[in-house]
Amino acid sequence: MKLHISSPENQQIQKSIQITGSKSETNRLLLLQALFPSLKIENLSNSDDAQVMQKGLQVTVGEVDIHHAGTAMRFLTSYFACQEGKEVLLTGSHRMKERPISVLVDALRSLGAEIEYAENEGYPPLKISGKKISASKVSLPANISSQYISSLCLVAPSLENGLEIELVGKITSVPYIKMTLALLTEVGIVNSFEGNSINVSSISEVKPSTLVVESDWSAASYFYSVVALADLGTEIELASYKQNSLQGDSVLAEIYKKLGVKTTFDNNAIRLQKAQVVEMESLNLDLSNAPDIAQTIAVTCLGLGIGCKLTGLHTLPIKETDRLAAMKTELEKFGATVEIDKESLTLIIPTLSNDEVAVDTYHDHRMAMAFAPLAMKTSFYVNDSGVVSKSYPDFWTDFESLGFQITEA
Template identity: 65%
Template sequence: MHITLQKSEIAKQCSVQITGSKSESNRLLLLKALYPQFELENISNSDDSNLMTKALASTDAIVDIHHAGTAMRFLTAFFAIQEGREVTLTGSKRMKERPIQILVEALQNLGADITYEENFGYPPIKIKGKKLIKNKVSLQANVSSQYISALLLIASRLENGLELTLEGKITSVPYINMTLSLLSEIGIENSFNGNTITVNPSTQNPRPKTLVVESDWSSASYYFSLAALSSVGTEITLSSYKKDSLQGDSVLVEIYKHFGVETQFENNTIILTKTNKEVGPFSFDLTHAPDIAQTIAVTCFALKIPCDLTGLHTLKIKETDRLVALKTEIEKLGGQVDITDASLHLHKAETIKSDVSIATYNDHRMAMAFAPIALKTSVIIEDAMVVSKSYPTFWDDLGAIGFKITK
């Protein structure tokens, strides 16, 4: 379904309740499958988390996780230790083009029985669950942190725990720290020293407790963008957020100061206020928060300022090649973008075209990142319901704060 966003203004004061973090939810769902005594609250209502829940409960021989990349990585590790269980893990056409070899090799080095069903290095994969005795493995550190987290999440259920050595520059450290913090929260001992991560085996079951998922900072990014593009004095209140968040995308608070957005923490909410700060060229290394690159690039384009974003090497293996997609769609709107394998340079925009149709490439973040453009000009979003992957109520929430949306 395509939707048209007419040029709009949002309410001067508005508030939005955002569902739990997809990143935290998927980690905790897997940990609950390993340790059923835990209760979870504020779980994400995203497609990805729903697929993760369904897959963990499935007894089928074939488990299809569609577009859910996090689920593919985490479940590869999970099923590898389900003794006596045989599962074929598959997904969408795009999922079959997303590499899994680095994680599979690490698990095989620990003793896992995993084979490729179609193309070497890519899903679908057949996993025969077994007890893993080995506890030392190395992994390239400059790839998706989800490979690393997948291993860490099952580590306490390995016979001898895990000693994971990361080789090279580490990508997305906050996501690794998130995983380790959640392990600590449920009583699993771990350490991260230099390039070595150690997780102790669970000698006794952790005590039952209720774990509350913080709301998703990636989803909040679109409201930071809206605040940056809105009139001075606009206030947007979002819940529920923590000042000491585990999520790497909480760096939004610092980044969006550059665009005139001040953030105040108050009773588990954040209040975004647009100030009269003058904005200029922007540059930032997003190695530790690549998921907000699209939001920032569109913000800069709409503000008509140049930007240089680096540390984007993981964007090529996401739902789509996000660097190519950004370049294509921003240039439709009248911008000029240069990309490499790991960076994006946006030139200062002179004009922003109206009524342009934005392709979304089966990528939820493409749809949501371009929505704030409607504060500057009318735009059409193709396949708009792709947002259900992470934020199913996105369009309803925008309509509630003043967006004029035609389906």
């Protein structure tokens, strides 16, 4: 569906919104619940990815199609590899079959897992025959997607002898690894992360408990962007969030201070206020630990008329699309000049074009949502707007509630 989006009539917005549970936390807890059924979960994400993960965990034999869900692909690969007697073909969309997974497969094979590539070497789909795994040591590169590492950490407590993971090189996306380990601790699983070594102990069962998923900080980024681009006095309250969040994207509160947004924590909510006009010329950030918010920040800078250099983005080319290439193409439609390399994006101080362009989304939910706040400054079209359901099905409804004028084209 193609949507036309333009700014609210009143650019001093006052609104409260309940955000869906974190996709990252939800998928981790769903896997732990499959291993330890005594766990209960509340405030699950209503995203496509979470639903795909739930369905996949229920399969014992046959095909498991995770569509575009990269997290599910990585987590389910480890899950099925150590489920004795389960035989599945783990597959996904055309794009998923282009996303490498050999690092994780090699690590699991070194532990004794039985995994074959059904089509192209190094890529899904995967034919997995679950086995009892007794080996307890594995090493893998540290500068890869943290989801590979989290995937191994999550199944580790169900292995006969637990798991010691040695990370070789400089570690990236540390907050996501720490999130995984903190959730293990929360359910009573002993673990440690010292230097480049992670240890997770084996456990046969955990105490029954109910875990509440925090709302998604990545989703909050789009409202930070709206507030940054809105008039002074704008205030948006979002629930439910923790000041001591496990999510790496909670760094938003600090980053957006520089972009004029004040964050106040109040019980289980955050209040975002447009506190000042931004006067800087350019913003430089290393987003190694929070690459998923790079698109939002780049669009915010475009709307504010400031440049930016965002580094630490080496995982973005292997996401739902090549996000660096896609961002260059779409930002330049609005008159920006953009330079990219394998791990960075530089936005030259832009002059925003007011032509009503059409933003392509490349089957990538974050492309649609990152550009949406730019409607505070100029109206435009969004192609294939339904991709937001991957992580945030209520996105357009929530944006409309802020006063944005959204019509089907």
